[in-house]
Amino acid sequence: GLVVANDADLKRCSTLVHQLRYSGMSHCVVTNEQAQRMPPLLGPSGGLLLFDRVLCDVPCSGDGTMRKAPDMWRRWRPEAALGLHPLQVEIAVRGLELTKVGGLMVYSTCSLNPIENEAVVSEVLRRSQ
Structure with missing residues (x-):
């Protein structure tokens, strides 16, 4: 592979x-490349290369790292998550576009807040219907 x-x-x-x-x-x-604009790759036959597995490890606010960075709660602001949300959605949508039908895309953050997790997945699913 x-x-x-x-x-x-x-x-x-x-x-x-x-x-x-x-x-x-x-x-x-x-x-x-910027992940949200990942260019199409051509396979050996000249067609668009789609992937069996895609991992989208997106930029995030990092609020899930508070165990390693105890001052995270003092520095974290909802605006950080809200500011990253559109980029996270764009990256996940592009990842889904590059995944074969029947393939698996994993969306990953080190964040715990729903703005960067559940809300992103919900928006990607809404757009893909």
């Missing part, structure tokens, strides 16, 4: 390429 790993941060992509070389994993392509 083929793994396509994408990150909008060029430095993290570079780190990933280095780690992949070190591990010897040869069936991986690293791309540096």
Whole structure:
């Protein structure tokens, strides 16, 4: 199989390429794109490449990391979650577009609030009907 790993941060992509070389994993392509605008990839037959599995690990407010960062509650504001919600929806919608029928898309955050979780999933489902 083929793994396509994408990150909008060029430095993290570079780190990933280095780690992949070190591990010897040869069936991986690293791309540096904004996830919500991930361009279509062409498969061997020239058609649009769709994936069996897609992981959308989206940017989030990080309010679920309070165990590691106890000051999170003092810094967290609802506006942070509200500001990220549209981007999270766009990324999840694009992830769903790139998932084969019958495939699996996982939406992941390190947040606990429903604005960044249940509300995103609800909006993606609403748009996909």
